[in-house]
Amino acid sequence: MVYIGLSADEKREIGILKAIGWETGDVIRMKFWEGALISLTAFLLGYVAAYLHVFRFSSVLFEPVLKGWSVLYPQFELVPVVDGVQIATLFFFTVFPYAMATIVPIWRAAITDPDSIMRG
């Protein structure tokens, strides 16, 4: 059987947890929070970095692109906005697929028989 996305160590770890009395659901919950924490941290770091970039540092990277390369600097200010829908969309396309991509292989590893761990 092939488990995409899980290392041999992770599979072993799941087998051990099952053998010492964790239910399939316990394993999945723990792994889910572990995965959610990682992707959520990544998401929030990205969000904070982008926010700082736009609001604090006046978008130094994008400003020339947004304002154009005119030599005569046009006198207008870019007004940064936070779009809730966009953030939700971003979240949905980063955190959610990550969770799915990890949960499925974890679930498949977690339903295997706990006796396999006796024969390392």
Add this chain to the structure above:
Amino acid sequence: MIELSGIRKAFNQGRHNEYWALNGIDLTIPSQQVTAFFGPSGSGKTTLLTVVGCLARPTAGRVRLEDRDISGLPERFLTQIRRRTFGFIFQQFNLIRGMSALENVMLPAYPLGGEWRALKQRAEFLLDSLQLSHRRTARVEWLSGGEQQRVAIARALINDPKVLVADEPTANLDTALSKGFLDILETLAAEGRTVLLSSHDPMVIESSVVQRVVKLRDGRIVGDL
């Protein structure tokens, strides 16, 4: 008390490589005794321990635990029985790398949802009783074989199981450490725990701690002393 009747276990049933690892085991294992399963490689010792310890279901036959038939129970119930009744000491110890000794010992208790502080105290007490206090924060992959086994023993005891199951407990230990294991076994037996183990090791089989030796061959009982 654990009663096995007509236990058979097939691997790959219905396929060309079908193999019957257990071929009709009838056995009564009284509580508070140390029983050893002894037999050549492939005789079914590990398989029998997994069936008794609710890690695997028999293909045929019944397992009764304290007069309750548990052979037909669904996986979830088996898991619950397993974690309340049994503690396992695996041959390869099976500790989780990257975690400390203390964290490893605490792992089997998390699904039971008790208070974390009390659990930590219990784990520390167990490590202390096995002379491992000074290594409790060390990651398990840094521990010696004997230390790893004691962590595994502490982990097996964290939920205070009535029955301890140990598969080839001395296979990865030298003579001195095997002796150490037998001393720990003595203490566990004195506490009134039921111990089931499998072994090739004459030192274990002939030890005075072991009260009963059940001999297996080709998935059958061929001797009971």
